Structure formats: structure tokens, C-alpha cells
Amino acid sequence: MSMIEFNHVGKYYGDFHALKDINLEVDAGETVVLIGPSGSGKSTLIRTINGLEPIQEGHLIVNDYDLADNKTDMNKIRKDVGMVFQHFNLYANKTVLENLMLAPRKVLKMDEAENKENAMKLLEKVGLVDKAEKMPSSLSGGQQQRIAIARSLAMKPKALLFDEPTSALDPEMINDVLNLMKSIAEDSDMTMLVVTHEMGFAKEVADRVIFMAEGEILEDTPTAQFFEKPKEKRAQQFLSQIKH
């Protein structure tokens, strides 16, 4: 069953055509990695999925809602589609535990005891139970990102979008975050779209790789095949320029 479906989607920033005739289907439970040169539209594409960027052409169906329809309630989509950003975006003036409990309380109206139990379980999953009462600023970048992922999971989403989740981290923190993402991809029926430059993660975890250039999808290829021999010359060049 398809969880996300782009149908001839176009997106403009003013006159600039940032996404061109995007056609893409992601099934429930799939893990898809988006790669491509800087400025190719990867962030823009995933930001359209939870409505952070509006589209101007085509249809984008997420969890059965059409984002091109202005009657669609974005809150319904954001409830089921979480997003993890490069710079974590935790609530700076709330404790780690409160960061996890806020949205389930406000949006899902979750019972307080259940909310806390759920949050503590997630802190255990990300290995940070001892940080529950700390403020985010007292944690390392890698720890903050694991909290941000736990916060997304607290909403029990159907899909998670990751926009370069390890790009702002010191090298020694990157693997903790990638391992957590890998366990989410493996443990659950979560649908995951990940923009990343971490080719090791893509190789190991992705079902498919999407290669973008200049606002277009040039390749949508099963992972092993992509890394063995990408079809497009641009993708071959891209891979030969980066370590993988």
C-alpha cells in the first residue's frame, strides 16, 4: 500500500522551479534514501510531504490525504508524519521528558500516565533515560538528535522524514544516530525517507535510492543495483566524487 505518492508534482520558489514533474511512490514500511548534489531539491522534496513547503503543480497524496487540496487539514498529516531536522529543533526551555510528552498530550490527548510511560520507554530505546530531567542544551549534539528522534516516535507516526540528521554532528556522534535510525527501520513497519550524505547507511538500510539533480528525480533504483552501477551518468559522477 502506498503511503506517499507524488503525481507530477511541481514546486516553485518565486520563479525558480525547485521540483520538476516529480513522480514517486513510497510504500508503507519502506526505507528510501534521497541523495544528490547540493541544491538539487532533496530537502524541498521531503518538506513538501508534511506540508512545510506547499506545492504548485500535481498531486501529493500522503496517508490518503491530498496535499494539493486546500481543504486538507495539515494537522492530520503532521500527526502521522514526523520530521527530524539537521539542527534537532528541540524545545530549549523544556526538559527532555517534556519535549517527548508535549505533542502526545496536546495533539493525541494522551492520558498523562500513559504518556510518561511511553516517553520513558522511548528514552530507554535511545539510551538516554538518565537525561529525562535535563534541559536539551546540557546534552551533546548526538544526544539531542536521539532525543529529537524519540520525540517524533512519541507521536507513534506512520512515517518519519529525516533531513540530513547527522550533518551537524561531530563525527564520533554520527554512528549512534545512524544506528538508532537503522533499528527503527528494522524493528517496525515505519515508512522512512532520509536525505543523507551517509552512503554507508544508504547501502545498509535503504530499500531504494532516489538520486536527484536540478529538481528532478534522475534515478529511483533498488539500493544494491544503485551502488553497483547507477544508470545515470550524473549519478555515477556523484558516487565517484564522494567516499562510499
Ligand SMILES: Nc1ncnc2c1ncn2[C@@H]1O[C@H](COP(=O)(O)OP(=O)(O)OP(=O)(O)O)[C@@H](O)[C@H]1O
Ligand atoms: N525558501 C527558499 N526560497 C528560495 N529558494 C530556495 C528556498 N529553499 C531552497 N531554495 C532553492 O531551491 C533549490 C533546492 O534546495 P534544497 O535545499 O531543496 O536542495 P538540497 O538538495 O536539499 O541541497 P543541500 O544538500 O545543499 O541541502 C536550491 O537552489 C535552493 O537555493
